[in-house]
Amino acid sequence: MDLLSPENVKTLVERCAKQDRDAQQALYKSMYSKMLTICYRYSRRPEEAKDLLQDGFIKVFKKIEKFNFNGSLEGWIRRIMVNNAIDYYRLNKNKFAMSEVYLVEDQLSELEDEEEEIEPEIDGKEILACIQELSPGYRAVFNLYVLDNYSHAEIAEKLNISEGTSKSNLAKAKRNLRKLLQEKIK
Amino acid sequence: MKKKSNYNQSIRDKVDQVEFTYDAADWNALSKKLPTKGFPMLGKVSIAIVATALISFVTYFSSQGENKELIRQQPSPEKQAEQQSQLVIKETNNETFAEEITPTKETKAQSENPIERTNPETSLSQIEKEIGDKNIKSVEIEPKKRQSISNELIVPKLQIAESVVCFGERMEIKTDYPLSTEQTILINGIPAEKEVLANKIGGNKIQLLDNNVIIDEQQMQVLELPDASFDFLKKEEQFAQINYTFEAKTSNVSYKWFVNGEPAGNDKRITKTYKRKGNSTIKLEVINKKGCKSFIERDITIEESFDLLSYDAYTPNGDGLNDEFIPKAIAANDLRFTMTIYTPSGIELYTTNDYYQPWNGRRNNNGEMMPTGVYLWKVLVYDDEQQAHPYKGQIKIVNLE
Numbered sequence: 175m176d177l178l179s180p181e182n183v184k185t186l187v188e189r190c191a192k193q194d195r196d197a198q199q200a201l202y203k204s205m206y207s208k209m210l211t212i213c214y215r216y217s218r219r220p221e222e223a224k225d226l227l228q229d230g231f232i233k234v235f236k237k238i239e240k241f242n243f244n245g246s247l248e249g250w251i252r253r254i255m256v257n258n259a260i261d262y263y264r265l266n267k268n269k270f271a272m273s274e275v276y277l278v279e280d281q282l283s284e285l286e287d288e289e290e291e292i293e294p295e296i297d298g299k300e301i302l303a304c305i306q307e308l309s310p311g312y313r314a315v316f317n318l319y320v321l322d323n324y325s326h327a328e329i330a331e332k333l334n335i336s337e338g339t340s341k342s343n344l345a346k347a348k349r350n351l352r353k354l355l356q357e358k359i360k
Numbered sequence: 361m362k363k364k365s366n367y368n369q370s371i372r373d374k375v376d377q378v379e380f381t382y383d384a385a386d387w388n389a390l391s392k393k394l395p396t397k398g399f400p401m402l403g404k405v406s407i408a409i410v411a412t413a414l415i416s417f418v419t420y421f422s423s424q425g426e427n428k429e430l431i432r433q434q435p436s437p438e439k440q441a442e443q444q445s446q447l448v449i450k451e452t453n454n455e456t457f458a459e460e461i462t463p464t465k466e467t468k469a470q471s472e473n474p475i476e477r478t479n480p481e482t483s484l485s486q487i488e489k490e491i492g493d494k495n496i497k498s499v500e501i502e503p504k505k506r507q508s509i510s511n512e513l514i515v516p517k518l519q520i521a522e523s524v525v526c527f528g529e530r531m532e533i534k535t536d537y538p539l540s541t542e543q544t545i546l547i548n549g550i551p552a553e554k555e556v557l558a559n560k561i562g563g564n565k566i567q568l569l570d571n572n573v574i575i576d577e578q579q580m581q582v583l584e585l586p587d588a589s590f591d592f593l594k595k596e597e598q599f600a601q602i603n604y605t606f607e608a609k610t611s612n613v614s615y616k617w618f619v620n621g622e623p624a625g626n627d628k629r630i631t632k633t634y635k636r637k638g639n640s641t642i643k644l645e646v647i648n649k650k651g652c653k654s655f656i657e658r659d660i661t662i663e664e665s666f667d668l669l670s671y672d673a674y675t676p677n678g679d680g681l682n683d684e685f686i687p688k689a690i691a692a693n694d695l696r697f698t699m700t701i702y703t704p705s706g707i708e709l710y711t712t713n714d715y716y717q718p719w720n721g722r723r724n725n726n727g728e729m730m731p732t733g734v735y736l737w738k739v740l741v742y743d744d745e746q747q748a749h750p751y752k753g754q755i756k757i758v759n760l761e
Contacts, residue, residue, distance in 0.1 A: 193395050202387055207380045215375070228390050235394055239541075264557065292370040298378035301371060320368045321375060334528070334559070348367075 177204050183247055191239035198235055205248065209255050214302050215317045216259035218310070230258040256322050260332055263314050296355055304354040312347035319344050516543065517576050518568050524581045526652035531558045531580060533566055543570045558582040586613045586648040588656040601693055602662065605631045608644055618643040634662045668739060673756040676721025676729070685755050686718035687739060696742040701735055701755075709735065721757055732759045 177186060177200055189197035206227075213226035233254050241250055292301075305313060314333060318324040319340070326344075330337040516537040525531055533545055533552070544551050546567040548560060558564070561584050568576040587610045607629035608615055617624040620641050624630055632640070640662065645655040668687035675682045690697050701709040701719050709730065710719050719737075722729050734756050740748040 195391060199387055203382055206382050210380045211375060211378050224386060231390055232393055292367060292374065298374040301374050302378060321372055
């Protein structure tokens, strides 16, 4: 049975809103891998990713009664996860080294890697591990832009940085990621 | 749609393929934190229980004629937010439960609103049975739900701890009574959580809505943070060293500078002298008169190649003038170094790491005098991290007899 088919999703949401554990667990299970991947991307360590996942799902179940069936449930949960991760990043920004966020914007442009392809032998888990190694500011911009499809303007607003910083951080994030990935191949 | 490159697409594709194996322990940990602790079977009827119990509650307190006083003793909104639970079930004895649930039967017909929330198919006896099965004896309902019932009795008010906050700080918005699901807080017209980070400079309108009707409104001022950015003002090359001056862009605030974590001054500008290549972290913390604080940290890399100030030629003829060779900057800046002298064919002639033992033109400084001509020198300068920075050059022995 497809849990998330249009005819089932309404019942599922309602049951989840009523704190029906079975329904909640079913939804959790079906989203587990995808959402954990997102949390991985925004965190430094696997344990941190799990914390983000838990927090995110607490929010999901708290707000699920407000889900209005515009768009997919998965997309909605995904947004909550991303926003949750960004909130976490913003709250902890002072704890992280902030240097890269405020570095003078340099001449790096992202044009240089427009044509570049990723090595075929690298798998997704290795990419995730490398993303975790990026510094927090770079990681946030990289995730939002490359993987969560936000524009620089939106990122600038979310992270409270300038658009230029967002672009420059993205370019640097890509450059660093490339280095990290190359080390993996060796 | 935004233009995103092949590179982005291939990264996305690969990441999308990642699968994590489901870990039931994660669910167990999560489920403990969700509302309605650990009684999944009750989930289906919890709404009904809550509603019926609510009615009993209201009836009970109305009969006491001092409902408002009693409700005031409920947990603070903050505490309630932590609880998040719809239903707190306590183990007491059977009789208590029976007592509490009994008034429900009487009120059921009179009260309208809450009944709509109940599942009409779930009769009271069923609930009792289920609860009996689970051996749960007393039901205490969470304040949030009480509140929704007692709407007409209590109108919550906004409670704002600090009406002036700095940008990026938490705006703590509380209410004197817990909010029902129909009541929402808007910040500048946008629904908000109780705790948000201040993100709009100036006046922020906080509104409390009940079924889209404004029941309370307050203002919060969000102050701008001082600008902590700073400039690399100038670079002065002095004798084998480089001075960087950093100057804050903002005036009229208090400054705290840190270089590599060490306090480095409280003026608007500081000057830092570098004697060798390396990295340095400059942090500026500024606090304005209103107490808003921000900081910026920058890593700078000193990449200038420092001139070791060696000379081209010397005359080791013992006349007291230019008899010895060592780059001057080494002594001037007290650098740790190793200097090695080679013949043009690469044979090592002399090695020293002591400024007071420069090369005097002899093999090993005590062997035969080397003939006039060009020799090569190599100096490794060590920085604080024991990193060696190489320099090399030529030195000519000239014999001025």
